Amino acid sequence: MPKLICNGTVVEDSWVRVTEVAGELPAGKLLLPLALWNERGEALQREGREIGLWLASDQLPEDIQGDFAQLPVIGVEFPTYADGRGFSIGRLLRQRYGFRNELRAVGAPIRDQLSYLCRCGFNAFELAEHYDPQAALASLRDFTASYQTAVDQELPKFRRHG
Amino acid sequence: MYQYDSIDKQIVNERVAQFRDQTRRFLAGEILDDEFRALRLQNGLYIQRLAPMLRISIPYGMLSSSQLRRLAHIARRFDKGYGHFTTRQNMQLNWPALEDVPDILADLAEVEMHAIQTSGNCIRNFTTDQFAGVAPDELVDPRPWCEIMRQWATFHPEFAFLPRKFKIAVSGSEQDRAAIQVHDIGLNLVHNADGELGFQVLVGGGLGRTPVIGAEIRAFLPAKHILTYLEAILRLYNLFGRRDNKFKARIKILVKAMGAEEFAHRVEAEWEHLRDSPSTLTDAEIARAQSFFTTPDYASVNLDEVGALLNDYRLQNLDFGRWMQRNVQAHKQPGYAAVTLSLKTVGIPPGDVTSEQMEAIADLADVYSFGEIRTTHEQNLVLADVRQDQLIELWHRLKALGFGSPTVGTLNDIICCPGGDFCSLANAKSIPVAEAIQRKFDNLDYLYDLGDLDLNISGCMNACGHHHVGHIGILGVDKKGEEWYQIQLGGSQGNQSALAEVLGPSFSRDQVPEVLEKLLALYLDQRQPGERFVDTYQRLGQEPFKAVAYA
Numbered sequence A: 001m002p003k004l005i006c007n008g009t010v011v012e013d014s015w016v017r018v019t020e021v022a023g024e025l026p027a028g029k030l031l032l033p034l035a036l037w038n039e040r041g042e043a044l045q046r047e048g049r050e051i052g053l054w055l056a057s058d059q060l061p062e063d064i065q066g067d068f069a070q071l072p073v074i075g076v077e078f079p080t081y082a083d084g085r086g087f088s089i090g091r092l093l094r095q096r097y098g099f100r101n102e103l104r105a106v107g108a109p110i111r112d113q114l115s116y117l118c119r120c121g122f123n124a125f126e127l128a129e130h131y132d133p134q135a136a137l138a139s140l141r142d143f144t145a146s147y148q149t150a151v152d153q154e155l156p157k158f159r160r161h162g
Numbered sequence B: 001m002y003q004y005d006s007i008d009k010q011i012v013n014e015r016v017a018q019f020r021d022q023t024r025r026f027l028a029g030e031i032l033d034d035e036f037r038a039l040r041l042q043n044g045l046y047i048q049r050l051a052p053m054l055r056i057s058i059p060y061g062m063l064s065s066s067q068l069r070r071l072a073h074i075a076r077r078f079d080k081g082y083g084h085f086t087t088r089q090n091m092q093l094n095w096p097a098l099e100d101v102p103d104i105l106a107d108l109a110e111v112e113m114h115a116i117q118t119s120g121n122c123i124r125n126f127t128t129d130q131f132a133g134v135a136p137d138e139l140v141d142p143r144p145w146c147e148i149m150r151q152w153a154t155f156h157p158e159f160a161f162l163p164r165k166f167k168i169a170v171s172g173s174e175q176d177r178a179a180i181q182v183h184d185i186g187l188n189l190v191h192n193a194d195g196e197l198g199f200q201v202l203v204g205g206g207l208g209r210t211p212v213i214g215a216e217i218r219a220f221l222p223a224k225h226i227l228t229y230l231e232a233i234l235r236l237y238n239l240f241g242r243r244d245n246k247f248k249a250r251i252k253i254l255v256k257a258m259g260a261e262e263f264a265h266r267v268e269a270e271w272e273h274l275r276d277s278p279s280t281l282t283d284a285e286i287a288r289a290q291s292f293f294t295t296p297d298y299a300s301v302n303l304d305e306v307g308a309l310l311n312d313y314r315l316q317n318l319d320f321g322r323w324m325q326r327n328v329q330a331h332k333q334p335g336y337a338a339v340t341l342s343l344k345t346v347g348i349p350p351g352d353v354t355s356e357q358m359e360a361i362a363d364l365a366d367v368y369s370f371g372e373i374r375t376t377h378e379q380n381l382v383l384a385d386v387r388q389d390q391l392i393e394l395w396h397r398l399k400a401l402g403f404g405s406p407t408v409g410t411l412n413d414i415i416c417c418p419g420g421d422f423c424s425l426a427n428a429k430s431i432p433v434a435e436a437i438q439r440k441f442d443n444l445d446y447l448y449d450l451g452d453l454d455l456n457i458s459g460c461m462n463a464c465g466h467h468h469v470g471h472i473g474i475l476g477v478d479k480k481g482e483e484w485y486q487i488q489l490g491g492s493q494g495n496q497s498a499l500a501e502v503l504g505p506s507f508s509r510d511q512v513p514e515v516l517e518k519l520l521a522l523y524l525d526q527r528q529p530g531e532r533f534v535d536t537y538q539r540l541g542q543e544p545f546k547a548v549a550y551a
Helices: A034-046 A085-096 A111-119 A133-141 B006-027 B033-041 B065-078 B098-110 B143-153 B223-240 B251-258 B260-274 B283-290 B303-316 B318-327 B355-368 B388-401 B431-440 B444-450 B511-526 B533-540 B542-549
Strands: A003-006 A009-012 A015-017 A029-033 A051-055 A073-078 A102-107 B045-047 B052-056 B062-064 B082-085 B091-093 B168-171 B185-191 B197-203 B215-222 B336-341 B352-354 B372-375 B381-387 B455-458 B472-479 B482-489
Touching: A003 A102, A003 A133, A009 A133, A029 A034, A034 A051, A051 A102, A073 A085, A085 A102, A085 A111, A085 B223, A111 A133, B006 B033, B006 B098, B033 B045, B052 B098, B062 B065, B065 B082, B065 B091, B065 B098, B065 B355, B065 B372, B082 B355, B143 B168, B143 B223, B143 B283, B185 B223, B197 B223, B197 B260, B215 B223, B215 B260, B223 B251, B223 B260, B251 B260, B303 B318, B303 B388, B318 B336, B318 B388, B318 B444, B336 B388, B352 B355, B355 B372, B355 B381, B355 B388, B381 B388, B431 B455, B431 B511, B444 B511, B472 B511, B482 B511, B482 B542, B511 B533, B511 B542, B533 B542
Parallel strands: A015 A029, A029 A051, A051 A073, A073 A102, B168 B185, B455 B472
Antiparallel strands: A003 A009, B045 B052, B052 B091, B062 B372, B082 B091, B082 B352, B185 B197, B197 B215, B336 B381, B372 B381, B472 B482
16 A cells, blocks of 8 residues: 555555546545546445545635535645645635645645645645655654744744744 | 844754755755755755856845855855845855755854745745835835745745745835836835825736736735735735746736736635734734834934035045945935945946955945945945945945946946856846946946936846846847847836837847947937936837937
8 A cells, every 4th residue: 555644654545546537436445536526425425435535736625515524534636746736725625614634635745845735734645756755754844933824823923922 | 134033043944954954865866856956946046057056035135244244255165256146136156066055054044044935936035125214215114024024925835836936025115116016016115094004015017028017906905914915915826827837827927817906806805814814913023023123323413514525525526426426325314325336347247246345345334334235136235324424435445345336327237137157047148248338338427428227138038137127128039049139128117117118120249239329329319308218218219219220
């Protein structure tokens, strides 16, 4: 099973990310692309399947139909590390839509984005293949102080330290 | 001047450690070239034509003498003993070794400096008026606001991988000297009818491939809301700015596509979610930021005596009079003046300064200007708080150092990017063009007769030399592997920013000074009393200028 960083440790990834909207669904726990979730997600849940969804970087939380607050996992895709839309999408999911479960950066984020991703509400990360996830844990601690509010920090520096 | 607290220091030190580790991993082959590119750019490190180039941040152009001495030391120890001041008020080193950059950053951190976000697709250095705090026409000192916004933008986790770079400029005076109309966001500090402080907000200006004058999206935003409002603008840009084509990725393209009115409407809608959230500024934070930019301990100067002294000396010494007229600017404090140090000595690339000169300038700042120096987007330096009875002494010392060229604001005060001599993006060289022009037009009487004239040169359409807003703009273009130069006329910066028009087919490098001479002769012949070159151009239109240039 592929490795995943989740809540600060390296774990086996037990979810299968579905990328095709058509065709037979694999067995196991499924992260559905948005179109498939909107079409069949709740029906699959009623069949007893464990279901999460993932958003491409040009899809917004407002595009998600149905009740997604209780989903165990929502993924947000970083198709390349340079596509930073997911940082905003993560903050919106956490801060505007109140999503509390696993928020996973999928695709190709890089190790040196981990601290930014954390601040934007992500707690799980797929990394590009050439990164050793165990070594990458160190990058979660690149910064121990910050100026701005974000998901991890309700108050800006000027309200914390004066 | 702003001084770091323990958290500021911690953040900069953690950045040094992070970049040291990134560099180590890159050299060990653990990071791909393309990925390291993004990481090093966010630290201002380019791989250039000849060597890496490191761009060091000078927030809103403010430097202390000890910081300038440190830059001198770094340029000497890690580079070839000189640095280059840029049109974004920063400093560039042209020859550092990649392996040394972590040590350079550590040296900078010791004097509260860094290279954070000086490049890359993120929020860049905030720029402002070089006469902030001293200009007679200033309504509000923009520097505390720049510092507040600098902190907000530093490692903002949501906006580090934007579609493209993002530049913000702030003005607080009647005359805009920060070019706010040609920035991604331009902010103008204003008071409303009730006397409340706030910002006029412009969005979507910029130069580069598609020059645009920014559009006002809000006439008045109460000042305490600035961070949440910026966050709303940046979020829209991050989510909806184009990422399919880097030449169409700046916010100006998004604002144009959406229409400024619709863009403004969507900013307001996003801001409704953010307004009054904890990022709203507190009175205490505003007061804290302002406390770093207080009036220095000005001496009382006998105005009659100093006036007589300077007048007498001007009569005896023509050169001093010229320098007073061009390089000495008015000051809000009676008996004081702001002095511009010209970095446009003929034969030296505009903006270049050696380590020895930096140290000498730092010494002058300590003696004559409360230990502070400003950098300007025209690539000069300013000593902002000089006692008028010390002007004569300072002038002698500046002349000896080579910074007394009395040409500020004239044709020879050229804004010029590093161009093809250094930059791998350039289509053509720009420094030799600037030098040829300076050599041709070196007669001071002729330069003064021409009066205020902005001549800006860029070596490619990325427009680091701001050619679109020069009264005369020169753009290097590539024609079948050869360097040619397009001439543009009629641009201007400031309150009435205008974009220059292309005169016609481009010229060879040798032709440029001759063509300029013809254009200038037409101006001298046709001008009406009080008209600057740009005024005459705007009155007559392009045709007569075109006729003489291609005759």
